[in-house]
Amino acid sequence: MGRQPLVIIADPELCKEAGIKKFKDLTNRSIPSPIAASPLHQKGLFFSRDKQWSTMRNTIISFYQPSQLSSLLPTMQSVIDTLVHNLPKSEDEDITFSNLSLKMATDVIGQAAFGFDFGLSKERSNGDINDHGRDSEVSDFVKLHVYSTTTLKMDLSGSFSIILGLLMPILQEPFRQILSRIPWTADCMVSKTNQKLSSRLDDIVAKRANESDKVSKDFVSLVLRARESEEVSKKVFTSDYISALAYEHLLAGSATTSFTLSSILYLVAGHPEVEKKLLKEIDGFGPHNLMPTAHDLQHKFPYIDQVIKEAMRFYTVSPLVARETSRQVEIGGYVLPKGTWVWLALGVLAKDPNHFAEPHQFRPERFDPNCDEEKQRHPYAHIPFGIGPRQCIGMRFALQEMKLALINLYRRYVFRHSPNMEKPLALEFGIVLNYKYGVKLRVVKREP
Numbered sequence: 001m002g003r004q005p006l007v008i009i010a011d012p013e014l015c016k017e018a019g020i021k022k023f024k025d026l027t028n029r030s031i032p033s034p035i036a037a038s039p040l041h042q043k044g045l046f047f048s049r050d051k052q053w054s055t056m057r058n059t060i061i062s063f064y065q066p067s068q069l070s071s072l073l074p075t076m077q078s079v080i081d082t083l084v085h086n087l088p089k090s091e092d093e094d095i096t097f098s099n100l101s102l103k104m105a106t107d108v109i110g111q112a113a114f115g116f117d118f119g120l121s122k123e124r125s126n127g128d129i130n131d132h133g134r135d136s137e138v139s140d141f142v143k144l145h146v147y148s149t150t151t152l153k154m155d156l157s158g159s160f161s162i163i164l165g166l167l168m169p170i171l172q173e174p175f176r177q178i179l180s181r182i183p184w185t186a187d188c189m190v191s192k193t194n195q196k197l198s199s200r201l202d203d204i205v206a207k208r209a210n211e212s213d214k215v216s217k218d219f220v221s222l223v224l225r226a227r228e229s230e231e232v233s234k235k236v237f238t239s240d241y242i243s244a245l246a247y248e249h250l251l252a253g254s255a256t257t258s259f260t261l262s263s264i265l266y267l268v269a270g271h272p273e274v275e276k277k278l279l280k281e282i283d284g285f286g287p288h289n290l291m292p293t294a295h296d297l298q299h300k301f302p303y304i305d306q307v308i309k310e311a312m313r314f315y316t317v318s319p320l321v322a323r324e325t326s327r328q329v330e331i332g333g334y335v336l337p338k339g340t341w342v343w344l345a346l347g348v349l350a351k352d353p354n355h356f357a358e359p360h361q362f363r364p365e366r367f368d369p370n371c372d373e374e375k376q377r378h379p380y381a382h383i384p385f386g387i388g389p390r391q392c393i394g395m396r397f398a399l400q401e402m403k404l405a406l407i408n409l410y411r412r413y414v415f416r417h418s419p420n421m422e423k424p425l426a427l428e429f430g431i432v433l434n435y436k437y438g439v440k441l442r443v444v445k446r447e448p
């Protein structure tokens, strides 16, 4: 890539070698040029490096332990209830499900990460907000978040410094410094937005730090408590890092989950035989007012597991995992110099006919533990959450949320493709995959 050596891997055994066996030589991520221009994004777990990364990861991993996740169930349930309740009653009305699920996922992560109710799911489709108490601060914050996220573009529609960074990385930072002072340039707007966003986040962190309450279970409170109890964490978790971590959760935990949930509804709507089996499993769990526990979600819905895996294979929301060599290392017999970018191509792996027969067919049964394809497949052929010690930290969180949402949605409704939706679905390639025009569906109430 210009003068930057880059190796792309699309073989499960080599992914294992780079992601697990040689992890200590490939711990860090390569930093794409839009991120290099954004300190707010660099200080989260995703882009932090070496010791800073391992100390942060070892501390915040406790937030993702089963007991913590199961304590988040009521929060998830209440946001999902709002989503289900607000679905239109008419079968002739289009919903852009991807927008609704983004609001849902942002609300869930807002509460889990900041202890903050953004209240986005309470908005009806006409834009009204049910909750009079929701202040404009919150909606401003979310607007800033959306702007900051959508300006992280890797293509020629990004700000001038980002485009320059793609071509001549060394010039990116000096140009960004100059342009961010010139009003009305994209760089200036991005810089202003990030400053505002950072100061809002700092306010939230400061507020949480002043609260003496020892019971809050949101992420920021947990990290703040960990900082009090461990000497090493004090140095690592300065308030700018805590703000970045919290913000990163909002970013990482919303778009990915929402995209995946939307793709499941879209794919199931096009496959009646899958829908039938899914409904049978959900109805077979018990009466519709029986809420599954975290343990139930993990063990009692094997077909939902297959549907989620297959949808994540079909539309891999995070198709590349980017790492970088910290010293010379040999992978697959090739010697890679220090500083080489090594990208694991999860999206390519997911469509490899050597591991997935007829890869362009949507067939959840290929993940049935008893079927030959599943038994014979390489264990690292399907890695939508990444691999090894740096695998997605929010995997269980996302799976719990998606399963709970699916159960609640399909208990009351089934979904059909809207006639107003393009075919095939148009995708947009940014930092993560997105739908170009959203997933438009019609909601059909099930017979009681």
Ligand code: HEM
Pocket (backbone or CB within 6 Å): 045, 046, 047, 057, 109, 248, 249, 252, 253, 254, 256, 257, 260, 317, 318, 321, 322, 384, 385, 386, 387, 388, 389, 390, 391, 392, 393, 394, 395, 397, 398
């Ligand atoms: C369907 C949902 C999700 C998908 C497909 C997904 C995918 C990924 C992938 C592929 C990575 C890179 C892993 C690697 O380098 O091997 C990652 C990292 C990460 N994810 Fe997720 N993710 C999802 C949901 C979430 C959620 C809900 C959260 C937070 C609550 C989250 C937080 C993170 C963080 C913090 C990292 C960086 C981990 C590190 O560098 O140590 N993700 N995710």
